[in-house]
Amino acid sequence: MTEPQLRALLEKVRAGSLSADDALAELHHMPFEDLGFAKVDHHRALRHGMPEVVMGHGKTIGEVEAIAKSLLERSPNLLITRADETMAATVKALDSTAEYFPRSRTIRVWGDRQVIGKSKIAIVCAGTSDIPVAEEAQITAEVMGNEIDTIFDVGVAGIHRLLSNRARLNEARVIICCAGMEGALPSAVGGMVSVPVIAVPTSVGYGASFHGLAALLGMLNSCASNVTVVNIDNGFGAAYFATLINRI
Amino acid sequence: MTEPQLRALLEKVRAGSLSADDALAELHHMPFEDLGFAKVDHHRALRHGMPEVVMGHGKTIGEVEAIAKSLLERSPNLLITRADETMAATVKALDSTAEYFPRSRTIRVWGDRQVIGKSKIAIVCAGTSDIPVAEEAQITAEVMGNEIDTIFDVGVAGIHRLLSNRARLNEARVIICCAGMEGALPSAVGGMVSVPVIAVPTSVGYGASFHGLAALLGMLNSCASNVTVVNIDNGFGAAYFATLINRI
């Protein structure tokens, strides 16, 4: 509820067209709907101008179904991250256009394919093992109305591969950069471009990668100033943030 | 060196107006200048359209002086972060307009005060102890040509203080959010606005704050999707990234 809305409501009270009790009730009427186990907040997505997104992990099939049903009634687009095949089958039963991407474990209903972003988002990843996270970012960014350019398998140890993509990198308005192991890619990319770079550490690696901790720490300590970081494997979050920048 | 420049150079060789050796030399002429201990890269800042920035910590007085001298010859603005009072005196001797901010340990020469940013950057912090980091962000963002709105001491435990600033928060194009201890502020701010939020964990706290680790982890796990994170106490980096967004 914004200030103008509040002012309008108070004016109605002042004008006598709304009782104090009704005003109170209205003030209490929160913009979310109660499903019992989860308060689906239709207004949050609207507020941000984003499609609805649900994290599948940790929810039962029944919960996913109920939430998906509730959301699909109001929105042509839906994204469910960290979902499994059973959830995918359930959503496909609700909407036959639903797609499932097993690599990134994502379910997508993409009814409204209008491009809203003002320019391109480049999604870069260091090795083939980072592709699941990059794919989550790609699917998210697409359903949020962005044009995407993917540049995969351009790690720092083969720096010429990365350099040969300098032009494509500089055409993007914002870059998402996924890397596991030492997580050095965002620093190199950040030094090559003048646009914002969102670094996504991936849990790829073994031993002293400690499930993405090495990449995370590396990215937080990046010597390139145009780099910020999201959680390990959080391709969704990076795409969300990049979308915000691409809509400015 | 961009592709058009390379093509032009090759055309000159083709036309005979440039020898192969001279072309080779030109290709090798790197856009940085060698001071012996540090290669000052005047082009990097230009490339990003940013003023020059130096990190004082870990440099000798002599190094700071030489770098500052070299940079001030080419640029009206200069920022030295993590500097001490002796460095400040040295820079003031080079340029009497230099300011020193002891709280954030920052030296600034601010000759060109043109506003470049397209809208406001809000800088929010949770407690008074977070102000040094917030100040580093503010000084950086100002010298980079942004209009700033500072909203200090609005921690999550007094949520009404934060809510009373909702309007100001929503007027900003991008928000920098500094918090130590549990680092919960960016989640709350992120949920209140639809603009990008850059979270800066601070090393404020004691015991199980582990010098900012608790805040860092909290921010990386933020349930608000419009939040990214920079290194602990990295007010400079947050301001740099916010500036990039504010110039789009």
Add this chain to the structure above:
Amino acid sequence: MTEPQLRALLEKVRAGSLSADDALAELHHMPFEDLGFAKVDHHRALRHGMPEVVMGHGKTIGEVEAIAKSLLERSPNLLITRADETMAATVKALDSTAEYFPRSRTIRVWGDRQVIGKSKIAIVCAGTSDIPVAEEAQITAEVMGNEIDTIFDVGVAGIHRLLSNRARLNEARVIICCAGMEGALPSAVGGMVSVPVIAVPTSVGYGASFHGLAALLGMLNSCASNVTVVNIDNGFGAAYFATLINRI
């Protein structure tokens, strides 16, 4: 054995109605019973006025059966936490009124449903994924004689949901607050109420949540002073502690 009991015993010795050897034996008679593998201490629960509780994890079916049998002979109420379906079947064979809650993996025999607590305990959680832990707290608090108010899915990133429940929160005598990821909810709740808040970090999340460590550290560093913390996923412990407060 309290001081008055000891004095009484000594008086009996003094009066000659008890020999030194018998007194010695009595002093040695410890209030627990030996099942060989586990000393079931019927007096501990009595001492605290609590029903019997067993942790199922790490015990064999046989052990669970023997302990449950021994306890049910003396008490109408029994709680087994971190139990699996086989244990549940075993206990149901002993007492057909036993319930099993698969989400929180809890077995409950609730013969005596008298309310002992003086007011309500509110149980709040941040997201649907935190419900298993919240449910463990709820089942525990119920069997210990408390009236419960559950307020689920009110995370910090949608702060208005939380604020719309302020009245219900302030009606509780003590609040249990379960949250994973950044663990910011207890700080926000703590700032809204003046009653004690018991924070339960949950292992919900991924990447840098490190199985609840991020939430745990966040809660320990809470800027709200009316917050204490129990172990990750320890819904039982929070309910036990809340019960103690609710009986004062």
Add this chain to the structure above:
Amino acid sequence: MTEPQLRALLEKVRAGSLSADDALAELHHMPFEDLGFAKVDHHRALRHGMPEVVMGHGKTIGEVEAIAKSLLERSPNLLITRADETMAATVKALDSTAEYFPRSRTIRVWGDRQVIGKSKIAIVCAGTSDIPVAEEAQITAEVMGNEIDTIFDVGVAGIHRLLSNRARLNEARVIICCAGMEGALPSAVGGMVSVPVIAVPTSVGYGASFHGLAALLGMLNSCASNVTVVNIDNGFGAAYFATLINRI
């Protein structure tokens, strides 16, 4: 602002005695006062019925002075934790009754010594090195209107010392238990009493104590169910929480 207050305000608007704009202004008038660097929230303490508390660490002398001055104008009691001797001198200049406790680095103005707590709070510590933290708890609990019983130097390795204090422990309504090193004391105390125990890990120890981490982890894993934990060295927080329980 509570619901009745809001209703009253709306009624005034309805009755025409308050314009919509004035009502709006009032709704925006937050119950804190802006000192520029810190928003002193007089209402928060009132809301919780607690004296004002300030953390000295990380504030300049000037800030401490301004905040102390502002608070002392409204309240007879004031507590400043983690303060140094210079801060103490500054506060003594404002109020000659101010006391400074160097061991716990606490400043206290204790004008109103009314006892509000309904029973006693016992403060227990394991070794002499834990006394600074225990003292912070004691000074805090006293100024918050509690009667205190201190039982110091009763570590687990000399269990008979602890057992000889069983009666005193059981007379308390709530127990604060400070211990460093292995942090075992709260488990032992928790097993001896039926009242809530608030465990405070201290940073006492060396080597693998890791500045209180060992004690913190030990306490979080306590096998006694009536134990919750606050941050390392957080004697203040434990006393605050104990006070809440002692006022129920």
Add this chain to the structure above:
Amino acid sequence: MTEPQLRALLEKVRAGSLSADDALAELHHMPFEDLGFAKVDHHRALRHGMPEVVMGHGKTIGEVEAIAKSLLERSPNLLITRADETMAATVKALDSTAEYFPRSRTIRVWGDRQVIGKSKIAIVCAGTSDIPVAEEAQITAEVMGNEIDTIFDVGVAGIHRLLSNRARLNEARVIICCAGMEGALPSAVGGMVSVPVIAVPTSVGYGASFHGLAALLGMLNSCASNVTVVNIDNGFGAAYFATLINRI
């Protein structure tokens, strides 16, 4: 090879009864036998006067069989720790007296049951979940010729259970103390007795127990001076060390 043996050998060379080449060969004759994948050192056990011990984990069935066969040819006793049921079946095929203990995953051939230890070893554990580790210690200590007294389920939160066993504890020459969670038991036991206590942290617990880390740190920081520590879940190592003390 001891100094007297070396001197004797040199004297034989001096006397001409041994050629330099033969002496050289003898000096090179190392007291182990090469099975290709593992050098079975029959002398090490003999040197320490201990039965042969093999760690099953990480070995193939074939390797376990070959090593067991080689060892059983020379020794009536054999212990295989961290073994599975298939390994047990393999060893039973070699020696029908072999026993398998599924709880502690131990295989034992106990042909020579002579008691060598000079007094008793007490094995104490805090909860039933610690029994697997305590059982590994018990089986190891038995096959190494010690008389054992087991005192299980005497955790610190029920301190009177522990105290009621003071006499039995003081009858032991050395005590093995297994505990998970907060690992407080060794401190309490250490304070009650004057004999050496070997603490074994167990990986029992959840959340902030971090697979035994909390117990390990607690034990290393024990305030009782008569406590040393072995690796998490290392019941075998504790029994080995206790055996050395019991043979002095």
Add this chain to the structure above:
Amino acid sequence: MTEPQLRALLEKVRAGSLSADDALAELHHMPFEDLGFAKVDHHRALRHGMPEVVMGHGKTIGEVEAIAKSLLERSPNLLITRADETMAATVKALDSTAEYFPRSRTIRVWGDRQVIGKSKIAIVCAGTSDIPVAEEAQITAEVMGNEIDTIFDVGVAGIHRLLSNRARLNEARVIICCAGMEGALPSAVGGMVSVPVIAVPTSVGYGASFHGLAALLGMLNSCASNVTVVNIDNGFGAAYFATLINRI
């Protein structure tokens, strides 16, 4: 592209035998081939004079097949690490000489068995459980053209076994040393020889080995100066590095 090659290309442009556009095209022609999901860089291996190596983990069967096919067309040798049996079957279908080593999970095609290394590489490991990692090193070093001497099961606790191999150790030009648990072997080996020692921590162990962290830290702190370290379980990397030294 080296400087002489660049000079030659420019001379061709100068001479008119190459147009600027063709030169540009040539400069852009990067020495890798695009398979869509992974850029197979045939030149990198050639540049280092090494056979092609692929990490199987994290790749789909289809990707492994496509990459293997592409590589086998150009090279007689191929190594796939961290591969499973299905991948092995797929590669065997492409080349019937392919071998699979289940212990180290390695696939090898070894068509060209020429020895290139100038001397021997010794591979030492502490216990039988370290053999999988040592085997990965051995298979890698063999396919890269080195003669190998393997010395297994010579841990520090049986120091005479290690000492009896001093001569063999000193015959190697470089030593790979694999050890888990305390990771002490490289220090002992390093002190016995004057050649470079490459330490490989293995994830062997339990409890406080923390999946190889203890061994890793031990090796990084080695008091022997001729020791460097690679990632936990990285037998491949150690062999690669040793090969470089053995070719000098």
Add this chain to the structure above:
Amino acid sequence: MTEPQLRALLEKVRAGSLSADDALAELHHMPFEDLGFAKVDHHRALRHGMPEVVMGHGKTIGEVEAIAKSLLERSPNLLITRADETMAATVKALDSTAEYFPRSRTIRVWGDRQVIGKSKIAIVCAGTSDIPVAEEAQITAEVMGNEIDTIFDVGVAGIHRLLSNRARLNEARVIICCAGMEGALPSAVGGMVSVPVIAVPTSVGYGASFHGLAALLGMLNSCASNVTVVNIDNGFGAAYFATLINRI
């Protein structure tokens, strides 16, 4: 209070020579004396047959003086660990025979120099930097009545130095082994002898030694079974434990 004493007391009550109240008082009379800030437990040391020991760190000069005075009245021997020079001067003023060892920061009063230990304790250390910890062990073990053999600077990287001391090592009844950095020495020593080895990790080192953590983890994972571990830098604890073994 032992069982016979309790029986005797009860008999006196039975016989009428002791009233119930006096018996009660006697039962409450705890064997420690209250100095206000620290309960000096004269009986604990007597119980273990050890001299009195005080940890200086964290105590004020006044406390050290009061405790030392109280202890010296009852005992000819006194040890104060982690003491500074001012504490030393204070104790020397109480007893002119007091010695101060600045390297290990130990104060010792050694009036009764009777040897109680049945054999020798060897104290081994890896490098000169480990000597402070080894010296704390030595001074402690001496004042506790043991004969000591010190073997310093015999690190694993120079294994022949260690081997040349095999005879001396085997003459000891128990060995204390101090090492920082990789902490490999106890494994090597443990493999050479058949007596108990007590490992003391030291905080010597830099970088990835993490203040002794590397050494601690290494020792806990020792592949030698006759090794147990005490806290980082805990020379005192190792000596105490070794003394217990040497008195058996």
Add this chain to the structure above:
Amino acid sequence: MTEPQLRALLEKVRAGSLSADDALAELHHMPFEDLGFAKVDHHRALRHGMPEVVMGHGKTIGEVEAIAKSLLERSPNLLITRADETMAATVKALDSTAEYFPRSRTIRVWGDRQVIGKSKIAIVCAGTSDIPVAEEAQITAEVMGNEIDTIFDVGVAGIHRLLSNRARLNEARVIICCAGMEGALPSAVGGMVSVPVIAVPTSVGYGASFHGLAALLGMLNSCASNVTVVNIDNGFGAAYFATLINRI
């Protein structure tokens, strides 16, 4: 003592020209000299063909003096790392040619400046703050007889600086690569060259660099296969290892 020497000695005994006792004595004569607090091993350096090196940190001035004196009598070159100015003055008093390098805290006596290395060692560092570690490597490598090429301030965020030095990098036989913060430099360098790269993490940085841990983990996870790692800030160790490679 090698096998041929042992055979020769035994032959002398056999021939009667050496008594058994004298042979025994000779066998016991270890190649180190005992200074009481540190066994200076002249043979170790000789064995490796290296000058003598001492770590100053943790030694007293007297110890440094005694060791330096003993070493300088036998060797024209001496290196003392982690030394302070007082140690430098002491060594200069022993040998007036001694140099002190305050940045890297190194003392060097460089009497014999013969070049032994077969080619050049390149020392690369990422930023000016890494120079102290790089300088320790340079001074060490020089005194060990290597020709050095230093390439400083070529971080990954300005990748063109690094690329412009490709030729110099490829001229080296081995490369030492020092970097703090994210530690990405070795991966980039490793991908550009085909020679061994020794990575040295530096403790440069702040916040989540955790004193070099981020750089260390990054380097251990390097995607370039020709990279190994030494301890944080261990410029000496890297130079030592590089020297071994440069002498092959």
